[in-house]
Amino acid sequence: MSVAARSGFAARGLIYVLVGVIALQIAFGGAGGGHQADRGGALDELAGKPFGSAMLWIVGIGLAGMALWRLSEAVFGGAGPDGSKLSRRAAALFRFVFYCFVSYSVLAYAAGDRGSGSGSSDRHTDDVTARVLDWPGGQWLVGAAGVGVVIAGVWMAVRAVLKKFREDLRIGAMSARTRRVVDFLGVTGGAARGVVFAAAGVFALVAAVRHQPGEARGMDDTLRGFRDLPAGPWLLALVALGLAAFGLFSWCVARWRKL
Numbered sequence: 001m002s003v004a005a006r007s008g009f010a011a012r013g014l015i016y017v018l019v020g021v022i023a024l025q026i027a028f029g030g031a032g033g034g035h036q037a038d039r040g041g042a043l044d045e046l047a048g049k050p051f052g053s054a055m056l057w058i059v060g061i062g063l064a065g066m067a068l069w070r071l072s073e074a075v076f077g078g079a080g081p082d083g084s085k086l087s088r089r090a091a092a093l094f095r096f097v098f099y100c101f102v103s104y105s106v107l108a109y110a111a112g113d114r115g116s117g118s119g120s121s122d123r124h125t126d127d128v129t130a131r132v133l134d135w136p137g138g139q140w141l142v143g144a145a146g147v148g149v150v151i152a153g154v155w156m157a158v159r160a161v162l163k164k165f166r167e168d169l170r171i172g173a174m175s176a177r178t179r180r181v182v183d184f185l186g187v188t189g190g191a192a193r194g195v196v197f198a199a200a201g202v203f204a205l206v207a208a209v210r211h212q213p214g215e216a217r218g219m220d221d222t223l224r225g226f227r228d229l230p231a232g233p234w235l236l237a238l239v240a241l242g243l244a245a246f247g248l249f250s251w252c253v254a255r256w257r258k259l
Contacts, residue, residue, distance in 0.1 A: 066099045
């Protein structure tokens, strides 16, 4: 389980670093190398590198390891005194389902199904939002989902700023300099990730209020939305660097996470 978990964090970190690099290219007028600034774009970017096919398999297997570890937390409880709480087990079960989906999409992409892992998050978001809006009470459902994503984003950012991630790390095994670096990456990376989630939630709320599924945005369009604001390119660049920092922080978690 330790190897599975650490492999999963390392794989997650690589995806976030690649998304951050693509978003940084978009910030200064580029098209991000023709890739979307989301998981699909990261896989496309990785596939084009030397040994890209092998790396895709490694990432997919690593994410499958993350799913397996989350399942073990749901069944047996996690590390720490609160690891066996029902809320922690439920959260672990949700993450297990999420990482099952992500790992399957990456492995399918590695096996040659280019429509699996590389689909646009924006298109998927539009399709799902359009379907839900057509349901009875669909506007309320989309609005509730938007509020939930905003709350999740704010929660992520606040926890990062308060350095709550330290509770899950073996801080005593780090040198003072390493702790400062990990704190910096955890705060900036977690805050940037939370801001992106919260912004996506706001777009979902707008889609619900206006009953226009096209207003909902996936990660790529959410990031590009920062570029349209005053001082947008620089703001997007800061967010992009923050997402890359979260990727680096994930590698630190892979090394020092309590398991």
